Amino acid sequence: MSQQFSYDIAHLIGATVLMAGFGLLYQRRVFAVLNTFAFQAVALAAAAAWQAHVQHAPHLYVTAAIALLFKAMAVPFALHWLIEKLGIHRTVETALSIGWTMIVGVALVALSIMLVLPVTAAASALTRESLALAMSVVLLGMLMMITRRNAVTQVVGFMALENGLILAAVSAKGMPLVVEISIAFSVLVAMTVFGIFFFRIRERFDSLDVAYLESYRGDRS
């Protein structure tokens, strides 16, 4: 198996993760967003497993397993359960129309490429491409957090952002396992915190629309 071929496959999987990032922006139903997120996590796990295979780095298999178990299964299931439990609106409420979000998304991809190109002038074209991909996924996750009004979809945006970080980490050689495990657990902790947070907002405002938080000035009753 040639070097070129293994890089090509890695980039193809990376591009799949990126496409799933665009898919997240495109969906209008909360459950469809969760399914797309699970798909993105599966693609991320595939990317990690492929890097483990290519770099002969067994610890990356652990990363892949973490991505598959936690992000592709546990987190979507938990959010699914939360949505049913709280009886949230099933449509995604956007602050910016879907079409514009997609255009901004492409602009962000172009931006990340323009940022990566001069910084990594010395690196090979292959590293550059994976870095550009990972950075685009991170920026798309941020965009999703900004343009969605519902707390659940914002959390999905946060998780997608974190997927981008992992993608960057597995593409670079020599990322220690400790760091990855701690990231994975911090995401789980974040997930728990978000869950409690959801219940609290919901209790107070009968909705998960974060716009209510803007005018809220503390407990005056």
Add this chain to the structure above:
Amino acid sequence: MNAILWQAVQILLVVALAPLVTGYVRWVKARLQGRRGAAPWQPYRDLYRLLQKEAVIAHSASWIFRAAPYVTFASVWLAACIVPTFTTNMVLAPAADLIALVALLAVGRFWTALAGMDVGTSFGGLGASREMLIASLAEPAMLMITFSLSLVSGTTAPAKIVAFVLAGNVGIEVSLGLALAAMVMVAIAENGRIPIDNPATHLELTMVHEAMVLEYSGRHLAMVEAAAMVRLTLYIALIATLFAPWGIAQPGAGAIGALLGLAAFLAKTFVLGSVLALFETSIAKMRVFRYADFLGGALLLGLLATIFLYVSEAV
């Protein structure tokens, strides 16, 4: 000499095969939905029946209404003739060009829309305006795909792209994957398949293609239907040729090579037809107001494909 022969075969092949492809997709869909479905060769019978029938024309119709089916069919047929299906050794291959292909398809679409407006029914006008909405979004996307393909291979001629890919100059490129996704979305929109338009409907407020051709009957309807069938075959052939050209005979391959190419083309067509049927069965139709998002997505994918070419330094 061979080039003329293969071109003639190609010209007849696309028309002869088109009803079978459509019938096959319908048959697979029926099976997937738990129906028995009509035999795959039913469209041949339909076309024959329509050709036997009298053509009824509205009093308000002008010559445009009568000419449109023939112009549409001719332009789509010509477009189908320049897409290499089983061999690139054809007379028209040097003249064939993806941009010309887009233009030919646009001519057919333009005439169908004119005919839809010509009789002055509300459905016709509605369908025409929606068709133009789809066209205004699908054509830029198609051109974007063309540009990214031509940046990779240095040419916009399908025959040369095939030669370039078959020579092993292209690895697995992110850009090509993106371009393929965009191409599939454009093909779905251009052929009026689910989720953009439902090809099986005859009276629904959301129909697009059927709304424009609602007034046609007899031989005119046969031409319109045949044009739609040829267009579906054309897009399947185009996707197979540009993104999976393996098996296509090159100039100098001889008769055996051409036969192998034909077998490969038939196999690819039926695989893609099955995938289309599966996709259409598993997805619901989209609201009209979401077309812009869907096709805008295709355009953006095409744009991304071009952007990534610069990153990977394939240019």
